[in-house]
Amino acid sequence: MSMVRKSVLVFRELPPDQLARITAVHEVVVANPRKPAERPAFEAALPHAHGLIGSSHPVTPQLLAQASQLEVISSISVGVDNYPLDALRERGILLCHTPGVLTETTADTVFALVMATSRRIVELANHVREGRWDRNIGEDLFGWDVHGKTLGLLGFGRIGQAVARRAALGFGMPVLYHSRRPVDMPELAGRAVHTPLDRLLAQADIVAAVLPLTPQTRGLMGAREFGLMKPGAIFVNGGRGATVQEDALLQALDQGRLRAAGLDVFATEPLPPDSPLRRHPRVTALPHIGSATHETRQAMAALATTNLLQALAGQRPQAVYAGGA
Numbered sequence: 001m002s003m004v005r006k007s008v009l010v011f012r013e014l015p016p017d018q019l020a021r022i023t024a025v026h027e028v029v030v031a032n033p034r035k036p037a038e039r040p041a042f043e044a045a046l047p048h049a050h051g052l053i054g055s056s057h058p059v060t061p062q063l064l065a066q067a068s069q070l071e072v073i074s075s076i077s078v079g080v081d082n083y084p085l086d087a088l089r090e091r092g093i094l095l096c097h098t099p100g101v102l103t104e105t106t107a108d109t110v111f112a113l114v115m116a117t118s119r120r121i122v123e124l125a126n127h128v129r130e131g132r133w134d135r136n137i138g139e140d141l142f143g144w145d146v147h148g149k150t151l152g153l154l155g156f157g158r159i160g161q162a163v164a165r166r167a168a169l170g171f172g173m174p175v176l177y178h179s180r181r182p183v184d185m186p187e188l189a190g191r192a193v194h195t196p197l198d199r200l201l202a203q204a205d206i207v208a209a210v211l212p213l214t215p216q217t218r219g220l221m222g223a224r225e226f227g228l229m230k231p232g233a234i235f236v237n238g239g240r241g242a243t244v245q246e247d248a249l250l251q252a253l254d255q256g257r258l259r260a261a262g263l264d265v266f267a268t269e270p271l272p273p274d275s276p277l278r279r280h281p282r283v284t285a286l287p288h289i290g291s292a293t294h295e296t297r298q299a300m301a302a303l304a305t306t307n308l309l310q311a312l313a314g315q316r317p318q319a320v321y322a323g324g325a
């Protein structure tokens with residue numbers, strides 16, 4: 001690695017072992033701009049930073065304009081919707097991310113939401129916790145089978161395919177998927193079928209979105225799309241909240257068209273206190289925990305640190321999303 005000491009701004013907590021890898025080589029400021037007390041330190045360090053590493057905070061073009069020395073942003077996430085891609089390209093700044101290391105964990109989370117919504121896990125656990133289990137439950141509390149149901153996947157990249165494997169191989173579910181290009185997945189040998197969006201929505205019992213947020217996917221699921229879903233279908237989102245028009249989702253739930261929704265991601269995060277999604281009886285809401293296990297967050301931090309150090313040493317980083325020479 002390069003012996004030239006550069007300035008690194010860590011804008012989200014990093015595990016100590018990864019932070020130590022950076023401080024061994026570079027000057028480091030740790031300041032999370034989401035914490036008011038740390039905001040001044042973040043702003044003071046930004047103009048000198050050669051590298052940024054972190055996640056969750058949107059790097060706006062205005063913020064980028066203050067970072068005149070910047071060579072690389074290393075995001076501790078696979079999604080890159082928090083970054084101004086055009087401005088980064090114009091300035092030749094590398095954007096690195098963490099694909100692959102979080103795929104299986106995020107697929108587990110998506111599948112957990114499929115199970116939780118279909119079998120009413122949270123509602124029934126609360127039934128016990130709140131002391132309402134005083135006799136055998138009746139039909140009003142029965143759930144719905146997952147095995148054998150048709151799963152419609154919006155997005156069929158790394159995570160979508162990992163969800164499909166769980167569904168098709170573990171639960172005998174036929175899988176339909178929507179993406180711009182068909183994917184050859186011999187492992188599923190015809191059990192995952194590339195399907196136009198409208199047909200997928202009309203045929204799937206459970207629709208799970210694992211899409212990146214882009215100008216094309218923003219608001220993809222609106223009133224028309226929820227209206228095409230089977231009456232009583234379930235909707236799950238493990239990609240990005242803003243791919244869904246939340247008002248339309250709520251309306252589909254309230255009108256009884258959708259049976260339930262399982263959501264790990266929201267248009268605004270954390271979910272605002274007055275959001276009806278917080279307490280809706282047929283919504284299982286999680287605080288964006290797709291990749292949040294000890295093992296996976298450690299692997300993401302390690303990959304992001306490697307990306308950063310490689311970029312600052314003038315090497316091609318392991319996982320570049322965009323930019324650079």
Ligand SMILES: NC(=O)C1=CN([C@@H]2O[C@H](COP(=O)(O)OP(=O)(O)OC[C@H]3O[C@@H](n4cnc5c(N)ncnc54)[C@H](OP(=O)(O)O)[C@@H]3O)[C@@H](O)[C@H]2O)C=CC1
Nearest residue numbers: 079155156157158159179180181211212216238239290291
């Ligand atoms: N909940 C959480 O904590 C997590 C959420 N995520 C989110 O999941 C997203 C997906 O991750 P990953 O699977 O690794 O990404 P990939 O890039 O591997 O997959 C993206 C998929 O989306 C499809 N896609 C992209 N644009 C469109 C479009 N306009 N219309 C239809 N399909 C489209 C792609 O296919 P094609 O290009 O052929 O259209 C591809 O199948 C991330 O970008 C991130 O936002 C990721 C990790 C954790």
Ligand SMILES: O=CC(=O)O
Nearest residue numbers: 076077078079291
């Ligand atoms: O949402 C998480 C990510 O890695 O992207």
